[in-house]
Amino acid sequence: MLKRCTGEEERDLYPLTWRFLKGRLRHAMVPREKAIMEELIGEVRPLSDGEILVRRGEVAGSSSMLIEGFMLRAIDLSGRRSAVSLHVPGDFVDLHAYALKRLDHDVVASGECKIGLVDHLRLDEVLQTEPHLTRLLWFSTLLDAAIHREWIGKLEQLQAAQRVAHIFAEIWYRLNMVDLGSEKVIRTPLTQAVLAQMCGITSIHMNRALGQLRREGIADFRRGTLYTEDRTRLEAFGAFDPSYLYGDEGLGVQDELSR
Amino acid sequence: MLKRCTGEEERDLYPLTWRFLKGRLRHAMVPREKAIMEELIGEVRPLSDGEILVRRGEVAGSSSMLIEGFMLRAIDLSGRRSAVSLHVPGDFVDLHAYALKRLDHDVVASGECKIGLVDHLRLDEVLQTEPHLTRLLWFSTLLDAAIHREWIGKLEQLQAAQRVAHIFAEIWYRLNMVDLGSEKVIRTPLTQAVLAQMCGITSIHMNRALGQLRREGIADFRRGTLYTEDRTRLEAFGAFDPSYLYGDEGLGVQDELSR
DNA sequence: CGTTGAATTGACACCGTTCAACGACAGTGG
DNA sequence: CCACTGTCGTTGAACGGTGTCAATTCAACG
Numbered sequence: 001m002l003k004r005c006t007g008e009e010e011r012d013l014y015p016l017t018w019r020f021l022k023g024r025l026r027h028a029m030v031p032r033e034k035a036i037m038e039e040l041i042g043e044v045r046p047l048s049d050g051e052i053l054v055r056r057g058e059v060a061g062s063s064s065m066l067i068e069g070f071m072l073r074a075i076d077l078s079g080r081r082s083a084v085s086l087h088v089p090g091d092f093v094d095l096h097a098y099a100l101k102r103l104d105h106d107v108v109a110s111g112e113c114k115i116g117l118v119d120h121l122r123l124d125e126v127l128q129t130e131p132h133l134t135r136l137l138w139f140s141t142l143l144d145a146a147i148h149r150e151w152i153g154k155l156e157q158l159q160a161a162q163r164v165a166h167i168f169a170e171i172w173y174r175l176n177m178v179d180l181g182s183e184k185v186i187r188t189p190l191t192q193a194v195l196a197q198m199c200g201i202t203s204i205h206m207n208r209a210l211g212q213l214r215r216e217g218i219a220d221f222r223r224g225t226l227y228t229e230d231r232t233r234l235e236a237f238g239a240f241d242p243s244y245l246y247g248d249e250g251l252g253v254q255d256e257l258s259r
Numbered sequence: 260m261l262k263r264c265t266g267e268e269e270r271d272l273y274p275l276t277w278r279f280l281k282g283r284l285r286h287a288m289v290p291r292e293k294a295i296m297e298e299l300i301g302e303v304r305p306l307s308d309g310e311i312l313v314r315r316g317e318v319a320g321s322s323s324m325l326i327e328g329f330m331l332r333a334i335d336l337s338g339r340r341s342a343v344s345l346h347v348p349g350d351f352v353d354l355h356a357y358a359l360k361r362l363d364h365d366v367v368a369s370g371e372c373k374i375g376l377v378d379h380l381r382l383d384e385v386l387q388t389e390p391h392l393t394r395l396l397w398f399s400t401l402l403d404a405a406i407h408r409e410w411i412g413k414l415e416q417l418q419a420a421q422r423v424a425h426i427f428a429e430i431w432y433r434l435n436m437v438d439l440g441s442e443k444v445i446r447t448p449l450t451q452a453v454l455a456q457m458c459g460i461t462s463i464h465m466n467r468a469l470g471q472l473r474r475e476g477i478a479d480f481r482r483g484t485l486y487t488e489d490r491t492r493l494e495a496f497g498a499f500d501p502s503y504l505y506g507d508e509g510l511g512v513q514d515e516l517s518r
Numbered sequence: 519c520g521t522t523g524a525a526t527t528g529a530c531a532c533c534g535t536t537c538a539a540c541g542a543c544a545g546t547g548g
Numbered sequence: 549c550c551a552c553t554g555t556c557g558t559t560g561a562a563c564g565g566t567g568t569c570a571a572t573t574c575a576a577c578g
Contacts, residue, residue, distance in 0.1 A: 057502070075412045078498040082415040084408045096405075099398040104405045104503040127390040135386060138397050139358040141404065146355075146363045148407035149343045153334045155414040156341040156459030159533070191556065200415030205534055207558060223543085223556080239337035243316070244363040418565070451525065464566055466526060482524080482575075 014038040016067055016116050019090025023177030023247050024143065025136055033133045036126065041065065041116035047109035049189065053094070054107040060097040062117045066090065069113020070189055074197070075105040083197040085147065086110070086171065090178040092140050098123050099141075111189020143246060150244045155200055158239060160209040163199040165238030168219055168226055172234075173242050185227045195221075213237075273297040275326055275375050278349025282436030282506050283402065284395055292392045295385065300324065300375035306368035308448065312353070313366040319356040321376045325349065328372020329448055333456070334364040342456040344406060345369070345430065349437040351399050357382050358400075370448020402505060409503045414459055417498060419468040422458040424497030427478055427485055431493075432501050444486050454480075472496075 010018040017037045020026065029037070044067065047053060053071070054060055071087040084105060087093050094107050098120055127134050147170075154166050171188065175181035196206035213219045218237050219228040228234050269277040276296045279285065288296070303326065306312060312330070313319055330346040343364060346352050353366050357379055386393050406429075413425050430447065434440035455465035472478045477496050478487040487493050 073408065075408060077409075077412045077416045077500075078421075080416050082412050084411040084415075096401050099394055099401050100405070100505065104505075105408060124390075127394060131383075131386040131393075134390075134393060135358055138400070141397070141401060142355050142358050145400065145404040145407055146359070148404055148411060149332065149334060149364060150336075151411050152343040152407060152414065153336045153341050155411065156343075156456070157336045157339050162337075193556080197415070202535060203556090204536080204558085208534090211558085241336075246359065246363075450523090461567060462524090463526085463568080467566090470526085 010034075016041050016044065017065060019067075019178040020065065020092065021136065021140060022090055022179070024245075025139060025248075027248065029133070029136065033130070033136075036130065036133060040118045040122050040126070042119055042122075043117045045115055045117060047071075047113050047115060049109060049111050051109045052106050053109065053115065054097060054103055056104060056106050057102050059102050060094065060120075062119045063095045063098050063123070064093055064115040064117050066093045067114045067116050070110040071113060071115075072108045072110050072194070072198075073105045074108055081197065082200065083194060085144065085151070086167075086198065088171070088174050088178060089180065092118075092137070095137060095141050096144070110194065146244045146246065154239075160199060160201050160205055161212045162238050163201070164195060164206065164209050164221075165213060165218060165234055166240050167195065167198055167238075168221070168228075169231070169235045169238050169240035170242075170245070172226070172231065173240075173245060173247075177245070177247060183231075184229065185225065188224050188226065190224055192221075269293075275300045275303065276324060278326075278437040279324065279351065280395065280399060281349055281438070283504075284398060284507075286507065288392070288395065292389065292395075295389065295392060299377045299381050299385070301378055301381075302376045304374055304376060306330075306372050306374060308368060308370050310368045311365050312368065312374065313356060313362055315363060315365050316361050318361050319353065319379075321378045322354045322356050322382070323352055323374040323376050325352045326373045326375050329369040330372060330374075331367045331369050331453070331457075332364045333367055340456065341459065342453060344403065344410070345426075345457065347430070347433050347437060348439065351377075351396070354396060354400050355403070369453065405503045405505065413498075419458060419460050419464055420471045421497050422460070423454060423465065423468050423480075424472060424477060424493055425499050426454065426457055426497075427480070427487075428490070428494045428497050428499035428501075429504070431485070431490065432499075432504060432506075436504070436506060442490075443488065444484065447483050447485065449483055451480075 014034050014037070017034070020037055021029070042062070047069070053064065056075070066087050066089055068089055071093055072083045073085045073087075074081055074083050076082075093115070094103065097103050123137075126137070154163055158166060172181055172186055175186055192206045192210065193203040196203040199206065201209070210221050213221070217229070219226060219234050221227075273293050273296070276293070279296055280288070301321070306328070312323065315334070325346050325348055327348055330352055331342045332344040332346075333340055333342050335341075352374070353362065356362050382396075385396070413422055417425060431440055431445055434445055451465045451469065452462040455462040458465065460468070469480050472480070476488070478485060478493050
């Protein structure tokens with residue numbers, strides 16, 4: 001008889017990595033693979049707000065999984081700083097560094113967070129002996145790429161208020177996938193300035209955009225806390241279609257990857 | 260005595276795939292791996308301008324390498340269409356489809372082009388038996404992600420004319436890496452409308468931006484042909500720093516990946 | 519030589535930036 | 549308990565970049 005693994009059990013068995021690919025292809029991992037993932041983590045380290053984990057150009061010997069909190073990837077172009085992606089618990093934040101060796105961007109803590117370090121030598125072993133797990137790791141980095149593409153589309157087509165709405169919808173969705181965030185409220189360490197960096201607008205205009213969302217009753221963001229009565233409306237306003245996040249409840253075709 | 264492989268020889272030995280990772284980590288591939296890559300290609304197929312190779316959401320059983328010509332990835336958000344990336348010969352265009360199974364975007368021919376199809380079953384074999392080559396394939400998809408990030412930064416920070424300049428500089432650089440494009444002129448199948456889609460502006464404003472570049476003597480783009488006297492100036496204007504393209508002449512640290 | 523898609527131009531409205539000032543709040547130390 | 553301080557958030561007015569609409573020119577091609 002196949003015992004169905006409940007959320008509780010997963011948390012107990014894999015306290016550090018149970019959120020990895022949760023809501024996406026985690027169901028494609030067999031217990032052995034989940035155990036390998038958990039054992040990959042060496043040191044667990046806390047980060048304080050704004051702390052830079054990896055600097056652009058540095059050669060990295062390890063990658064890290066985000067266990068608690070939020071992180072950003074940031075790049076500088078023509079002097080100004082901007083955020084090109086956001087990470088939530090369960091994300092293998094800079095797995096990219098494994099194949100790229102040096103990164104093209106900084107990886108920064110947004111608020112307090114906790115990460116688990118994975119030595120690249122361990123990943124070498126996985127590549128040698130675990131083709132299926134390798135493919136899942138690869139998949140997780142392509143998920144990032146898919147999100148990047150959506151952000152590009154968002155920046156190309158939406159205007160300020162819609163961009164924030166889109167980000168809000170995305171964060172909410174991603175938090176839910178890893179069992180975080182409630183139905184009507186989520187807590188984040190984000191400031192209006194950081195949101196502005198992610199949306200490619202000034203923080204002043206971000207303030208006005210948030211004002212608009214508030215006035216129109218679409219969403220209320222105050223000092224990191226996001227609240228909304230009607231998420232459907234928020235998503236619609238931000239032209240948010242979650243299919244790029246490759247969640248399980250999507251088209252379901254990924255079952256082919258299951259094994 | 261180690262025989263140095265000249266460009267000529269590479270072309271003869273691997274007529275379909277000699278451009279793959281050229282200028283990046285191709286030097287890290289041993290002849291056996293290059294041969295495997297070449298043999299991965301099944302059918303070779305021409306595409307006509309605007310032809311859609313893979314449609315968003317479709318389940319793909321194969322991926323394709325771009326042998327000649329240009330291709331785009333496009334997504335639709337709130338009705339309008341926009342281009343989220345551009346590909347040049349040597350790019351393993353929709354390798355993403357291998358791990359993702361279904362894509363979040365369309366893959367479209369820009370102008371006439373020629374592609375080589377690779378069955379996913381063949382890639383499965385590579386994953387099982389060739390960890391080093393697997394890592395290089397993974398690397399090539401992460402290169403796309405790095406370019407995505409740069410585009411996000413570009414959209415967040417630069418204004419119209421600088422955005423085009425940046426794209427121009429990028430295309431030029433990438434073409435040079437695969438032995439295409441001369442010092443002062445490159446030919447592309449791009450229209451002002453497509454450039455506009457890539458820069459997130461209207462084609463009308465793209466026209467004005469191109470006019471500005473022309474007036475200021477930075478670059479002259481006319482019906483697909485791009486000309487400039489001073490590439491350094493073009494790059495400076497577009498705040499272009501090629502390090503995100505991970506070219507060989509970069510920091511050189513990637514040699515660690517060599518083996 | 520006519521047709522067609524692409525490129526070009528001008529007028530005007532709107533979105534977002536800039537600069538400057540002010541208000542709200544949390545943490546700190548007296 | 550209060551005053552102090554710094555960060556974050558808020559607001560207004562002027563300016564500039566970009567979108568929109570409509571009309572015109574240009575280049576390629578059958």
